[in-house]
Structure formats: C-alpha cells, structure tokens
Amino acid sequence: MLKGDDAFKKIIAHAKEYGFIFQSSEIYDGLSAVYDYGQNGSALKNNIKEYWWKSMVQFHENIVGIDAAIFMHPTVWKASGHVDAFNDPLIDNKDSKKRYRADVLIEDHMAKLEDKINKEVEKASKRFGETFDEAMFRKTNPRVVANQEKIEAIRLRFVEALENNNLEDVKKLIEDLEIVCPVSGSRNWTDVRQFNLMFSTQMGSVTEDANQIYLRPETAQGIFVNYLNVQKTGRMKIPFGIAQIGKAFRNEIVARQFIFRMREFEQMEMQFFIRPGEELKWYEYWKEERMKWHTSLGMPNGLYRFHDHDKLAHYANAAADIEFAFPFGFKELEGIHSRTDFDLSAHQKFSGKKLQYFDPETNESYVPYVVESSIGLDRMFLAILSQSYVEETLEDGSERVVLNLPPMLAPIKAAILPLMKKDGLAEKAREVMDNLKYDFMCSYEEKDAIGRRYRRQDAIGTPYCITIDHQTLEDNTVTIRERDTMQQERIHVDEVKRVVLERISFKNR
RNA sequence: GCGGAAGUAGCUCAUCCGGUAGAGCGACAGCCUUCCAAGCUGUAGGUGGCGGGUUCGAGUCCCGUCUUCCGCUCCA
Numbered sequence: 001m002l003k004g005d006d007a008f009k010k011i012i013a014h015a016k017e018y019g020f021i022f023q024s025s026e027i028y029d030g031l032s033a034v035y036d037y038g039q040n041g042s043a044l045k046n047n048i049k050e051y052w053w054k055s056m057v058q059f060h061e062n063i064v065g066i067d068a069a070i071f072m073h074p075t076v077w078k079a080s081g082h083v084d085a086f087n088d089p090l091i092d093n094k095d096s097k098k099r100y101r102a103d104v105l106i107e108d109h110m111a112k113l114e115d116k117i118n119k120e121v122e123k124a125s126k127r128f129g130e131t132f133d134e135a136m137f138r139k140t141n142p143r144v145v146a147n148q149e150k151i152e153a154i155r156l157r158f159v160e161a162l163e164n165n166n167l168e169d170v171k172k173l174i175e176d177l178e179i180v181c182p183v184s185g186s187r188n189w190t191d192v193r194q195f196n197l198m199f200s201t202q203m204g205s206v207t208e209d210a211n212q213i214y215l216r217p218e219t220a221q222g223i224f225v226n227y228l229n230v231q232k233t234g235r236m237k238i239p240f241g242i243a244q245i246g247k248a249f250r251n252e253i254v255a256r257q258f259i260f261r262m263r264e265f266e267q268m269e270m271q272f273f274i275r276p277g278e279e280l281k282w283y284e285y286w287k288e289e290r291m292k293w294h295t296s297l298g299m300p301n302g303l304y305r306f307h308d309h310d311k312l313a314h315y316a317n318a319a320a321d322i323e324f325a326f327p328f329g330f331k332e333l334e335g336i337h338s339r340t341d342f343d344l345s346a347h348q349k350f351s352g353k354k355l356q357y358f359d360p361e362t363n364e365s366y367v368p369y370v371v372e373s374s375i376g377l378d379r380m381f382l383a384i385l386s387q388s389y390v391e392e393t394l395e396d397g398s399e400r401v402v403l404n405l406p407p408m409l410a411p412i413k414a415a416i417l418p419l420m421k422k423d424g425l426a427e428k429a430r431e432v433m434d435n436l437k438y439d440f441m442c443s444y445e446e447k448d449a450i451g452r453r454y455r456r457q458d459a460i461g462t463p464y465c466i467t468i469d470h471q472t473l474e475d476n477t478v479t480i481r482e483r484d485t486m487q488q489e490r491i492h493v494d495e496v497k498r499v500v501l502e503r504i505s506f507k508n509r
Numbered sequence: 510g511c512g513g514a515a516g517u518a519g520c521u522c523a524u525c526c527g528g529u530a531g532a533g534c535g536a537c538a539g540c541c542u543u544c545c546a547a548g549c550u551g552u553a554g555g556u557g558g559c560g561g562g563u564u565c566g567a568g569u570c571c572c573g574u575c576u577u578c579c580g581c582u583c584c585a
Contacts, residue, residue, distance in 0.1 A: 029575045313585040451545035
C-alpha cells in the first residue's frame with residue numbers, strides 16, 4: 001500500500017483507467033461528489049456486499065435481512081430526530097470567514113440577556129432576603145422586567161421567522177440585535193441560508209396535493225419501522241438482528257475525497273435487538289466481532305483501529321468507530337453504536353403503535369435496546385482498493401501494478417489465455433472457458449503477448465490466469481498462474497474448476 | 510460556502526510574444542510468435558471543459574460558469 005496524496009491520486013487514476021469508478025455524468029462535466037461504479041467496480045462492490053451479507057445473515061441463525069424502500073413516511077424523520085438535527089439556517093461572517101448556525105447565534109444572545117436578568121434578580125434576592133424565585137416573582141427591578149419583555153419579543157420574532165422559514169427576518173433579527181462575530185468582532189454578515197442535509201422531493205403528481213418526502217439520510221429507520229413485522233413473521237427471539245444493504249442520501253455542504261464522502265452512498269448495517277441493561281455487553285461483543293470481520297480479509301496489521309466517541313449523538317449511550325488507514329489518514333469506516341431504545345420508543349410515540357417485546361424468560365414486556373453496526377460500503381470499497389494497490393519492481397527491473405485484492409472479492413476470478421491464437425489454442429481455450437464460466441467470473445483474452453495480458457489482469461486484481469499452450473493439446477494440462485507470486489503450476493484441465501473454487505472460497509479465509 | 514491552482518486525444522504532456530493542434534503510450538485491424546508490458550504495418554480518435562467578450566484572427570487575452578485538486582469551513 002502506498003502512502004500520501006500522491007498515492008491517493010494514483011489510486012483514483014487507476015480506478016478510472018481500469019473501469020472501477022467514473023465520475024457521474026462525466027460527459028456533462030460531472031456532478032459534484034457523485035460517482036458511478038464501472039464494470040470492474042460494480043463487480044468488486046457486489047462481492048463486498050456478498051461477503052458482508054453472508055457473514056451476517058447466512059452465518060448467523062438469529063440475523064435476518066430486509067430491503068426497505070428509500071422513500072418513507074415523512075413522520076419517520078421527525079421521530080428519528082433528523083428533521084431537527086439536519087435542518088440548519090447558516091450564516092457566514094465575511095471578515096472572519098467563519099460560519100455559524102443563525103439560530104445558535106440568536107439563542108446565545110438570548111442566553112446572555114437571561115444571564116443578565118438572573119444576576120439582577122440574584123442581587124435583589126440577597127438585598128431583600130428572599131429566595132431567587134420569590135425575587136423573580138416580584139419583578140422588583142424595572143430593568144429586569146424590561147429585559148424579560150425584550151427577550152420575549154426576540155423569542156416571538158425568532159420563532160415566527162423560523163416557522164415561516166423567513167430567513168431574511170432571521171438575518172434582520174441578527175442585525176437588529178447587533179450580534180457580532182466572536183472571532184472578528186464584526187457585524188459584516190452574509191444572508192442566512194437554509195442548509196438542509198436531507199434531500200427532498202414530492203410524492204403525488206399533482207403539485208397542490210403532493211406531500212414533501214425525503215430521500216432517507218440513513219438506512220437504519222427502515223429496519224426500526226419494520227421491527228415488529230420481522231419479529232412477528234420471523235418468530236424472532238431476543239437477541240436477534242436485522243441486516244440491510246441500501247442507498248442513503250445526504251446533501252453534504254462539502255463532499256470530497258473521492259468516494260469517501262458522497263451525496264449518494266450505500267450503507268451495510270445490522271441492528272441488533274437486545275434486552276435493556278445488556279447493551280454494553282453486546283456493544284463490546286459486536287465491536288470485537290466487527291473487527292474480526294475486517295481482519296479476516298487478510299489485510300496487514302495496523303490498518304484498523306478503534307476510536308471511541310467522547311461526544312455522543314442524541315440516540316447513543318456508547319459509540320465507537322472502526323477507523324481505517326486511508327491514504328489521507330485514519331478515517332471512519334464503520335460505526336458501532338449502542339442506540340438504547342431511542343428509535344423504537346420514538347416510533348412508538350409518534351406512530352401510537354406499541355413496539356414492545358414480550359420476553360418469555362423474564363415474563364416482561366419492554367421496548368428492546370439496540371446495538372448497531374453500520375459500515376459505509378463505498379468506504380469499504382475505497383479501503384480495499386487503496387490497500388490493494390501495489391507498485392512492484394520485479395527482478396528484471398521492470399515494473400508492474402498489482403491489485404492485491406482478497407481473491408474472493410476480485411471482479412474476475414480467472415482469465416483464460418491461449419498462448420497464441422493459432423494452432424487450435426484459441427479453440428481449446430474457449431472450451432476451457434465454457435467449462436468454467438458458470439461457476440465463477442471468467443475473462444477470455446487472446447490479443448497481445450502473454451506477458452502483457454498477465455499485467456492487464458494484475459492491474460484489475462484477477463487472482464488466477466489459466467494459460468493454454470501446445471502441451472495442453474497433447475496432455476490436457478494447463479498452467480495456472482498466481483497473481484501475487486507470479487508462480488505457475490501445471491495441472492490437469494479437469495482440476496482447474498476445483499482448484500480455483502477452493503482458493504476463492506469464503507470458508508478458507 | 511470562502512481563498513488558491515488547474516482543465517488540450519482513453520492516459521501523460523507539447524504547441525514560444527494571438528496566426529485555424531502534435532508526440533509518446535493506449536485502443537482497434539492485420540502480420541509475427543517467444544510464458545511475464547513497451548517487435549512490424551495500417552486505422553480511428555480533438556468545434557482545446559462549456560458559454561460569452563476583445564480582435565481581421567483566440568487553445569493562447571478578459572469575464573462568467575461547470576468540474577477537479579490543495580487549504581479553511583462543515584460533517585447528531
């Protein structure tokens with residue numbers, strides 16, 4: 001694995017040149033922070049999904065998979081907290097170039113005024129020997145009354161402006177209150193702009209009747225709203241998990257670093273439903289399990305690390321990231337969160353439907369707690385790609401670029417190569433190809449010198465090259481060349497399928 | 510979003526002070542045949558990111574715009 005900016009650029013160039021990742025709508029100059037997966041990229045991505053899905057759903061009897069829709073009832077996002085957390089009116093100070101949430105600036109200002117009042121009241125209470133509340137109630141000080149009225153007036157304007165989504169008023173309020181930038185101390189503000197991190201669209205073709213709906217900003221809610229359906233129909237017993245792979249959308253202000261942060265991205269996640277009070281035990285369990293999954297890919301040590309969160313999200317009582325050493329540094333690849341009963345309780349409240357589980361062991365009903373594993377598929381793709389990209393100098397001084405992919409993830413498992421076109425070698429190679437292509441992804445190439453074809457396969461990470469030569473015609477043996485060692489062995493044609501399948505199997509990790 | 514830099518063939522780049530674009534590699538077709546890229550012949554591929562302006566004339570100067578990169582900012 002290469003390091004540094006230079007390496008990252010090479011990997012991006014390689015990804016494009018060999019059909020892994022293209023910029024979206026490239027012939028129209030592209031669309032910012034949106035990328036398409038090409039012929040090899042989509043194959044690699046699908047293989048990552050399959051590996052994850054099998055290790056979750058197929059290898060665990062108590063985990064099942066679903067595929068929820070991207071569109072969901074708008075109230076889902078009120079219950080989840082996204083409508084509040086993802087809608088920010090922002091304002092920039094032109095002098096300091098700092099950006100603030102306009103509502104926070106105003107709230108801070110009100111807090112300062114309130115602080116003033118409290119100090120006045122406190123003084124009064126000491127003077128008259130009253131409690132704080134008594135002093136407040138008497139409103140002895142006219143300045144206190146004036147300030148309280150002022151705050152109330154601000155709050156009214158503020159709430160009204162926000163409710164009507166009147167951003168000009170919000171700005172005017174900031175100007176009227178003479179709020180200054182804490183950094184530059186100036187009042188040179190830009191207009192207030194609404195940044196909505198959720199994409200929205202209308203459902204219903206008649207404009208007046210249409211409801212605004214969102215493209216889901218996370219896949220988790222599709223699992224939570226189906227919790228009861230799956231638990232009942234699958235007769236699931238706690239603890240159990242629901243897994244899902246799917247697209248999510250976030251209108252990031254700045255989306256950059258190739259496919260690391262995109263506006264449209266794919267998540268692979270599993271929500272594990274447990275008994276309240278056992279969440280930390282399961283949290284630790286899944287942290288270890290998930291780390292094992294990553295290291296089972298055979299990546300070198302030291303590429304992964306845990307990062308425990310100090311600042312917890314509104315839904316979590318414990319959270320850690322698994323970080324990966326990307327070419328641009330250690331960054332989040334996966335999150336493991338103890339989400340408590342936040343989501344199910346919220347949906348219970350907003351929907352009015354009971355989302356509880358009767359535990360036959362304890363004879364109790366409760367809203368289950370949740371431990372979540374959520375991994376960015378595109379980030380996983382980037383992690384594997386960047387760690388697999390190797391530039392080698394061979395003994396003879398020549399260079400080659402190899403994608404050192406785990407064989408089971410490689411887009412193409414075997415390339416079938418006749419040493420040359422004539423003498424019936426091509427026909428024989430076709431025969432071999434036809435016998436293999438139903439079992440794993442194969443590629444056939446007869447153009448160019450054999451060495452060149454090996455290098456091309458190296459560049460897309462094909463683990464095995466099957467070469468048909470003159471000896472094949474005599475004794476039905478072929479050579480099988482291994483990508484990383486470049487070593488060849490001669491085996492019988494009938495053995496090829498078994499040998500390749502064995503070496504690309506999940507079981508042999 | 511702000512500041513800086515860049516955008517010419519699939520890729521890497523050239524084209525001097527403004528005079529209607531060129532190479533290497535790659536691709537494709539054919540020849541050759543030698544198990545680790547760069548043998549031979551031929552062919553295709555560009556309204557110079559896009560739009561506008563200045564000029565007799567713009568890849569080249571100016572403005573706008575899109576995209577990318579670097580820094581800042583943002584990222585429950």
